[in-house]
Amino acid sequence: MKIIEPTIEVEDVDYKNIMKILERACRTCYRSEGNITEESYKTLLKNCITRGHESILEHEKITIRMVCDVGVYKDLTRHRIASFSIESTRYCNYGKDKFDNQIKFIRPVNIEENTELYKKWYDTCEVIEKNYLEMAKLGAEPDQLRMLLPHSTAALVTMTANIREWKHIMELRCTKHAHPAIRQLLIPLLLKFKKEMPEIFENIEYDENFEKEKYAKITIM
Numbered sequence: 001m002k003i004i005e006p007t008i009e010v011e012d013v014d015y016k017n018i019m020k021i022l023e024r025a026c027r028t029c030y031r032s033e034g035n036i037t038e039e040s041y042k043t044l045l046k047n048c049i050t051r052g053h054e055s056i057l058e059h060e061k062i063t064i065r066m067v068c069d070v071g072v073y074k075d076l077t078r079h080r081i082a083s084f085s086i087e088s089t090r091y092c093n094y095g096k097d098k099f100d101n102q103i104k105f106i107r108p109v110n111i112e113e114n115t116e117l118y119k120k121w122y123d124t125c126e127v128i129e130k131n132y133l134e135m136a137k138l139g140a141e142p143d144q145l146r147m148l149l150p151h152s153t154a155a156l157v158t159m160t161a162n163i164r165e166w167k168h169i170m171e172l173r174c175t176k177h178a179h180p181a182i183r184q185l186l187i188p189l190l191l192k193f194k195k196e197m198p199e200i201f202e203n204i205e206y207d208e209n210f211e212k213e214k215y216a217k218i219t220i221m
């Protein structure tokens with residue numbers, strides 16, 4: 001059994017180019033393509049967002065890849081205007097050499113280590129893994145084995161959404177109302193988007209009290 005941290009990778013995109021593509025699409029509405037300058041996208045995008053003219057944000061998308069737990073992807077896959085490819089518990093048999101004959105669990109962000117609670121969580125994962133591997137040895141298929149897997153099980157997820165949907169997801173999933181494990185992954189992504197595309201993301205609020213030391217590591221794909 002291995003306890004791992006969640007991670008998030010974001011594809012290597014030219015954020016300024018994305019915003020310029022959105023501007024070009026938007027200017028179709030006003031036939032004002034002639035007004036495009038190096039910096040004109042900034043005011044245009046801000047004005048559109050202030051007025052709720054957000055469909056123009058749908059012309060570009062961003063893909064991320066993350067290692068998260070089942071609970072996180074269960075919540076994120078509720079977002080219908082996004083696309084997902086997720087490590088399948090129906091096809092992956094963690095009893096095989098390919099997976100080092102072990103189950104990976106995400107360290108729970110909301111249970112402190114060295115506490116009774118953590119010990120209970122850890123012991124439970126250990127029992128689950130033991131029984132999973134024993135069932136695998138008895139010839140159980142992943143379809144049968146997966147029924148033992150808890151929300152803490154780690155999975156690799158590739159997720160793509162257009163800019164409008166990312167904005168919507170951030171608005172819902174970075175506040176204190178969202179599960180801490182989602183905040184742990186998406187707040188760092190939101191901060192990246194705020195830095196790279198301030199005209200679109202700067203006004204999105206997030207849980208500023210979430211401990212920065214607990215942010216998932218974010219890298220470029």
Ligand SMILES: Cc1cc2nc3c(=O)[nH]c(=O)nc-3n(C[C@H](O)[C@H](O)[C@H](O)COP(=O)(O)OP(=O)(O)OC[C@H]3O[C@@H](n4cnc5c(N)ncnc54)[C@H](O)[C@@H]3O)c2cc1C
Nearest residue numbers: 075077078079080081082165168169172173176177178179
């Ligand atoms: C804090 C929190 C707690 C939650 N708790 C629960 C819970 O206890 N139980 C539960 O089942 N879910 C829960 N959810 C999930 C939530 O209800 C939504 O299913 C999820 O957040 C997806 O967001 P969404 O519906 O806004 O839109 P998305 O699927 O991301 O779609 C984006 C937008 O498109 C529009 N849209 C999409 N589909 C339709 C449609 N069919 N009709 C009309 N408009 C549409 C809406 O404007 C929507 O906001 C929770 C979410 C949050 C953030």
